[in-house]
Amino acid sequence: MLKCNLEITHFALVMSFINFLFFHFPFFNFVFSNIDYKSFNGIIIIISLVVAMIAANFFAFYLFLFISRYFGKFLLILFFNINALAIYFINTYSIIIDESMVGNVLNTNYDESSRFFSIKMVIYLIFLGILPSIYIIKTKIVNVSAKKFFKTFSLTLLFLLVLIFVNAGNWLWIDKNSKTLGGLAMPWSYSVNTTLFYIHKHKRNEKEILLPKAIIKDHKKAVVILVIGESARSENFSLYGYKKNTNPYLSKTENLYHFNATSSATYTTGGVKAILDYKKTDDLYEILPNYLYRNDVDVVWRTTNWGEPPVHIKNYQKRENLMPNCKGEACNYDEILLTGLKEQILASTKDKILIILHTSTSHGPTYSKKYPPQFETFKPVCNSVELGNCSQTELINAYDNTIVYTDYILHNVIEDLKQLKEYNSTMLFVSDHGESLGEKNLYMHGLPLSIAPKEQYEIPFIVWVSNDSIKLKPNQMLSQQNVFHSVLKFLNIESPIHDENLNIFK
Known part of the structure; x- marks a missing residue:
């Protein structure tokens, strides 16, 4: 049974591991399908992505939890439940959650969205969303000093930067597949693309650009x-x-x-x-x-x-x-x-x-x-x-x-x-x-x-x-x-x- 008293550092790391195990099979299925995973370079890419995924999520979760344990828990519960629904749709319909897909979701009316309801979706939500949420709620988080936080935070950031530098030769492959990789990484696929969607929507809707005046050339009836x-x-x-x-x-x-x-x-x-x-x-x-x-x-x-x-x-x-x-x-x-x-x-x-x-x-x-x-x-x-x-x-x-x-x-x-x-x-x-x-x-x-x-x-x-x-x-x-x-x-x-x-x- 998992401990219900964890230091904030350990709790963030546990959450990052669970998030990685529960929600990243489609991500790595795509990676394995698009590289030579038996080659040395392929192995380096896979290991780097695994480590980067866990480290990046730890980095974010650790920051949110230190700012506020209640705010951090709320975000983690939100992430896990949305992740559960997202991974259901990815596994069931082979979608990619990019900005356009986020737009589809946000613009879908109730009548259309209700047609996607299924028992399988409920099972995903219970086991991958609700049960982890119960654990998150019950776990008592022990805070750390500001000095220890900034030390861990800085080392994690430095580690991520070193990982990026080490993989400089693989950036061409990552850039080529960035849209798909980004659309399968949880919770960044929907959180980043939802932000982009609203930024671009606001920009588009600032003012409709009128077209020049048109002239009807005859009185012949036409429809x-x-x-x-x-x-x-x-x-x-x-x-x-x-x-x-x-x-x-x-x-x-x-x-x-x-x-x-x-x-x-x-x-x-x-x-x-x-x-x-x-x-x-x-x-x-x-x-x-x-x-x-x-x-x-x-x-x-x-x-x-x-x-x-x-x-x-x-x-x-x-x-x-x-x-x-x-x-x-x-x-x-x-x-x-x-x-x-x-x-x-x-x-x-x-x-x-x-x-x-x-x-x-x-x-x-x-x-x-x-x-x-x-x-x-x-x-x-x-x-x-x-x-x-x-x-x-x-x-x-x-x-x-x-x-x-x-x-x-x-x-x-x-x-x-x-x-x-x-x-x-x-x-x-x-x-x-x-x-x-x-x-x-x-x-x-x-x-x-x-x-x-x-x-x-x-x-x-x-x-x-x-x-x-x-x-x-x-x-x-x-x-x-x-x-x-x-x-x-x-x-x-x-x-x-x-x-x-x-x-x-x-």
Whole structure:
């Protein structure tokens, strides 16, 4: 049984060892997979990382506990419980906790986050979080003199600096893999990246950068419906050659085009921002709906999702806004976004209209809950949030059914537009990012783009136009940046920032 009376130095060291043993298997699994661990240099890297991990955590824990035993204990309890949840998600979904993943977590709403709940997650939390917390609470910490503290603190810091100097020859490898290593080191992965997330968020949101004035060039009625897909990867669309018929409606639709495309990010906030931005940038420029609304276009945003940049328009409609006018089972799914859509377009007093539908149809891990029962075309399906417990056949079947349902929703959007005879109309469907479905033992999305597999960034870019007179350029490969400039072109809006090279229409 562990002692319940420990000197602060010994307690910090014990906590560092426990933290190392409980939470760093994924970290060293990555290291062993990416170096020659049998070579002398590989052995040096591994030993150095083990020692550095324990020493760095001891350094921090020792400092926090000396400042205040209560504050230090509170932080340790917080770290262990968050570590337990973090390591559950890393082991279950093969994620890396970088700044973008922290953004995903902080921007996820309750409805989506509750879908990740599982018994396995509770077990992780109890054994790796709550039980160590009980030990932390019960242990009586014996303080040391300021002289002894500064001596130990200084020696630890000196040791870390010497370790860094000794490994100077390995910094190239460490730097190359720093994003992954940093995203797997506990508790630094989320603590550092949460700080960075809020620093960058504050910087971005200081002031929206307005774009130059645009001019509507004619009075011809035109409407664009931009459907932003969620986690839809092109690989599973039969339009793109997938062997299973996941596009029974779109495959028979005239004036429909599909293009190969890539996303600018593997997470929702980054992907949606890229779709709405006029150029690839981290700055907070005025996004497409805000820009067009300010320049006298009727703009409507309907969403069952989250994660978009700040939207400043009059008609911003969430599920709860649409629910009173929706009837039937479809109201529980993304079909709710189509409620009264045609009527809203016809009621507009403007010549130019932009409708944005932000869906959530293919968002995991509960793919089988994202479509009505009649769309369960492929069986059997995965019904577990622990995707690794399902066979890949079950997992892919459930995901493919979300694509079948997406096909049906897009078909209905097109049918509504067909009835608007006095309008030139187009529908653009672009996904925010792709999705991993067990390939290379990866699930869902959110890996840094530099190391993400193609399943997480190869996305569908589908275009329908209302008549043969509207021609498209023979594009080979598109990106999310094509959306902004193509919408301006279709609505015949002149702007100094319009880039004809990024416009898909002739």
